[in-house]
Amino acid sequence: MQEELTAGITLNVIPTKQFKTTRINISFLTELSERSELVMRTLLADLLETSSQKYPTQKDVALELSEMYGASFGTTVDRRGQVHSLNFILNCVNDNYLLEKIDLLAKSLAFLQEMIMRPLVDKQGFDQATFTRQKQNLKAYIEAVKDNKQTYAALKLQENYFETELQKVPLYGTVADLEELDATKLYHYYQKVIATDQVQIVISGDVDPVLVQAQLKKLALPARPKKQLSLTYQQAKRAVVTEVSERQELNQSKLDLAYRLPVSYRSKDHYAALIFNALFGGTPQSRLFANVREKASLAYYANSSFDPFRQLLIVQTGIKATDRRKAQALIAEQLVALKNGEFSAEQLEQVKLHLLNAYESRLDNQQTEMTRTKLDLLAQRSISASEWKKSLLQVTKEDICRVAALVELQTVFFLDGGQS
Incomplete structure (x- = not known):
């Protein structure tokens, strides 16, 4: 069940008797405009996970969760394409x-309302002692x-592959931007997040959707301007491959490659791209594993991963420095073979x-289903488990060859360990 609670705030309830737990995800989403964000x-995320006005210390938070029959609570950040999520x-x-x-769901929502809407603050912004401690932890x-x-x-490869600063920088940001941050500036940004980010609430469990909707009013999240977020990041093809090397004294060198693969999430070629990646380097049955690691013994590890949200295919290997060119x-050669x-x-x-078994095993994970719901909303396209399986099984050899032909090497990063 999907409902718009108010402008910019959506609720999705996944009623299920499969799990003995009720899981609540509240996500604040936006497209960032500055690297410092x-x-x-x-x-x-760190501050709002560890303290609030009612629970000023991590111990206080832990004690309250214990009172809620051992409930667990945490915060995360993630980035899918151009969308950042808290x-x-x-x-x-x-x-x-x-x-x-006992109405544990109501207690849980009241706890979330406290942690999200009532942060620990002083006259200047976030409580200075708590802010300083968490800032030091993040820097470390x-x-x-x-x-x-x-x-x-992998991060150096990302830095040299992407054209925009927001994609170059790691998900968690930089020490340089952290050093410039104070408790007042961060509190002002927090107020902006609460007031303007799009909010997705997903609840999974044996719950009454109507009752959940009524209880969520206690969160007191204000309406905000509705925005359609753009999930996919696209980058133009480079005419020349960028090659970057760095020398450190290591036991093992790293050779990482970034390819442009212009296939987006849930698009027509998405499933062919998943299978291509599995054949290339994404599974133990892949060509990178069989031919580069096992047969030629040129790598300690060799694998590939595909990010449809940024249309990026990455190969990571650990090798001897002297084996770089080979x-x-x-x-x-493995890529050419798949193209052919x-x-x-x-x-x-x-x-x-292999992909079907992995997919079905994830269906037994409550968080996985909730994440899929969140992504379906962002992509504006929902697909059932049976449709996903059917789409995968319908992929032909010709489909895979066509997708493989789209793959273009853009960036190479070599971390030279200096060993013979």
């Missing part, structure tokens, strides 16, 4: 499984990312079965 929204997620036992008569997290070299290489050439249809009907069926 990335770190502001990340820090907001999410509040609460999971509690369904009322039907409690020994005593951002700086620690460079110690994970696989993640570091590995890159062999990766290119060099895969059997049996391989195609195995990959389809």
Whole structure:
């Protein structure tokens, strides 16, 4: 059931008896205009997860959740294409499984209203001590990312592939933007988020949709101008491949490649692109795994991933520095082979079965269904599980070859470990 509670705020209730829990997602969504918003929204998530006026410390928050029969609560941020989302997620036992008569759903919504709408503040903005602590924690997290070299290489590839600053920068923002942030500035931005972001509320569980709608009025979220958010980020093709190298003393070098693949989420070729990626490097049955890692022994790991929201295909490998050119050439050969249809009907069926099994296993995850609902709203197109399976099974060899022909190498990042 989908309802518009007020302008810019939608409610989706997924009634189900499959789970013993009730799960509530409240997401604030927008298209960002400035790079600094990335770190502001990340820090907001940290602050609003750990304190409020009624629960000024993390211990107070934890004690209240314990009183709610061990409910769990957390905040996340994510980016799909051009849309950034700040999410509040609460999971509690369904009322039907409690020994005593208590409206735990109502208590959960009251808790969310407190955490979202009543942050811990002082005269200057967010409470200074809490703000300083969370700012230091976020700075430490951002700086620690460079110690994970696989993640570091992926982020450097992203930085050199994208043309726009908002896509170049990691989801959580930069230390430079964080350093310029104070409690007053962040509080003013919080007020803007609460007043203008589009809001999606998704609730899954054995609940009464009518009762849920009535209880949600207690959140007191104001109406805001309605906006249609653009989910897909598109980037023009580059005439020349960008190649960037960086030297560090490492045991293992990283060779990452970014390809443009102009296929968007839920488009006609979306399912062919999923299968192409699985054949290329997305599964243990893939050509990168079989030929680059296993047969040629040129990589410690070799895989690919496809982001339909940014029309981006990424290959990540861990190699010896001396094998860079051989590995890159062999990766290119695997792409050419798929463009030429060099895969059997049996391989195609195995990959389809692998993707179907993975999809069906995710159907047993309550959060997965809620995320899919959120994306369907953004994409303005809903598809049932049976339609998804049918669309995947209908993909032909010719479809995959056509999608493979769209793939164009744009950026190469090589993290040279200097080993022989």
